[in-house]
Amino acid sequence: MKVGFVGLGNLGKAIVDRMISQGINLYVYNRAVEKAKNYNHFLDPNELFYNSDVIFIIIRDSKAVEELLFKRIEPQNIENKIIVDMTTNSYSFVKKFYQKVRELNGYYFEAPLLGSIPAANTGSLVMLISGDKSRLKLIEHIIETFTKKFYYFDNIGEPTKLKLLNNFALAGILQSIMETITIGENMGIRKDLILEILSNGAGRSYFLEVKKEKILNEDFSPQFSIELLHKDLNYFFELINDFHLYSHILEPTNKILERAVNLNHGSLDISGVYLVLKKNIFNDERFIKGLELLRTGDYFEAHEVLEDLWREMPVENKYRNFIKGIIQICAGYYKHIEQRNPNGARNIFINAKNYLSKYLEENQVIDVKKVIANIEKIIGMIDKNEDISSFKIIE
Numbered sequence: 001m002k003v004g005f006v007g008l009g010n011l012g013k014a015i016v017d018r019m020i021s022q023g024i025n026l027y028v029y030n031r032a033v034e035k036a037k038n039y040n041h042f043l044d045p046n047e048l049f050y051n052s053d054v055i056f057i058i059i060r061d062s063k064a065v066e067e068l069l070f071k072r073i074e075p076q077n078i079e080n081k082i083i084v085d086m087t088t089n090s091y092s093f094v095k096k097f098y099q100k101v102r103e104l105n106g107y108y109f110e111a112p113l114l115g116s117i118p119a120a121n122t123g124s125l126v127m128l129i130s131g132d133k134s135r136l137k138l139i140e141h142i143i144e145t146f147t148k149k150f151y152y153f154d155n156i157g158e159p160t161k162l163k164l165l166n167n168f169a170l171a172g173i174l175q176s177i178m179e180t181i182t183i184g185e186n187m188g189i190r191k192d193l194i195l196e197i198l199s200n201g202a203g204r205s206y207f208l209e210v211k212k213e214k215i216l217n218e219d220f221s222p223q224f225s226i227e228l229l230h231k232d233l234n235y236f237f238e239l240i241n242d243f244h245l246y247s248h249i250l251e252p253t254n255k256i257l258e259r260a261v262n263l264n265h266g267s268l269d270i271s272g273v274y275l276v277l278k279k280n281i282f283n284d285e286r287f288i289k290g291l292e293l294l295r296t297g298d299y300f301e302a303h304e305v306l307e308d309l310w311r312e313m314p315v316e317n318k319y320r321n322f323i324k325g326i327i328q329i330c331a332g333y334y335k336h337i338e339q340r341n342p343n344g345a346r347n348i349f350i351n352a353k354n355y356l357s358k359y360l361e362e363n364q365v366i367d368v369k370k371v372i373a374n375i376e377k378i379i380g381m382i383d384k385n386e387d388i389s390s391f392k393i394i395e
């Protein structure tokens with residue numbers, strides 16, 4: 001069989017290298033041509049499809065697969081081809097792909113993978129696969145070069161359901177272990193010791209086994225990137241919505257990944273969520289940004305950014321009302337300057353003072369005693385009808 005391969009991303013490249021090392025002759029196509037240069041490659045995916053009997057695909061997401069199969073590839077190049085799509089897809093898309101390829105007289109296999117680069121390197125990935133069973137026989141020997149096991153399912157969509165369930169579990173395990181480590185470190189315990197104890201205790205898991213060294217050395221070069229796990233959780237959300245189901249941990253888990261993406265950590269390995277979780281309130285990017293906006297007089301934005309942080313803090317968090325106090329300062333300025341409501345502003349500044357007076361000893365980032373004295377001054381200015389716009393409560 002003539003073998004084609006599309007997608008030389010982190011996992012795709014590792015699979016191709018493994019297949020070649022096991023004696024498979026293949027041609028590749030990758031959108032960014034530089035990644036394909038060291039392999040037998042085609043510049044046009046149509047040529048790859050035309051010249052192959054079976055085409056393995058592993059690209060970013062369902063939109064990319066849709067674009068490739070139904071916009072770039074000409075319909076006649078799909079006819080009679082076996083297409084093994086190892087991308088982690090959206091459940092609804094995968095059923096469409098199967099149908100559309102069938103209509104073009106091709107054979108679509110939905111074939112998501114469990115495992116990452118280390119498993120690809122040793123040929124021990126696990127594949128969940130569904131599609132035409134008789135055609136599968138023709139390609140089993142190729143699949144076996146990079147998998148230790150594959151599970152066949154009669155119903156299209158089942159592999160994707162299970163793959164997304166698996167990645168939901170991965171996200172939960174990832175965050176529980178990473179948060180345990182960062183909380184432990186913030187309490188003054190050495191990271192290597194925490195990892196050692198977790199490995200011998202409740203944290204013992206495949207995840208910790210493969211990521212321990214990366215976490216220890218803070219080597220967040222990607223094996224499986226944060227943005228891809230974020231994508232998968234969004235697919236999982238769509239899936240459970242379809243089944244009218246609800247998850248208690250999906251939202252907070254996904255939020256951490258979203259924050260990592262917003263901080264430009266999306267291309268890092270999933271273990272890189274460490275960088276987000278390591279933060280405490282005072283080095284959280286929203287706290288820093290909120291204070292900066294307050295200092296420069298962008299009260300509305302400062303309020304929004306700090307409120308986002310506040311909403312995420314559990315009610316029992318010691319600093320929740322501290323943040324609330326600063327939010328009230330932003331709101332007080334906004335009420336006075338933008339809404340021209342001095343009485344309303346006065347009440348809000350009093351609230352700010354009440355919240356912050358519980359933190360008189362706090363002077364890590366802000367000298368609270370000084371801030372309270374400044375709030376009293378500003379209330380005095382409001383009472384005397386003075387302009388408060390250039391007076392800074394927090395310098």
Ligand SMILES: NC(=O)c1ccc[n+]([C@@H]2O[C@H](COP(=O)([O-])OP(=O)(O)OC[C@H]3O[C@@H](n4cnc5c(N)ncnc54)[C@H](OP(=O)(O)O)[C@@H]3O)[C@@H](O)[C@H]2O)c1
Pocket residue numbers: 007008009010011012013030031032033035058059060061063064065067068086087088089113114115116117223224225228229232
């Ligand atoms: N990495 C893992 O450990 C792992 C494990 C299981 C499943 N998966 C799944 O496998 C897939 C690939 O993962 P990866 O880690 O290899 O991803 P990656 O490193 O981010 O690479 C993405 C690949 O998709 C290609 N691509 C993106 N958009 C495209 C488009 N519109 N048209 C054509 N090609 C496009 C990229 O081409 P360019 O080079 O041109 O950008 C690149 O080859 C994802 O669905 C992921 O969820 C990954």
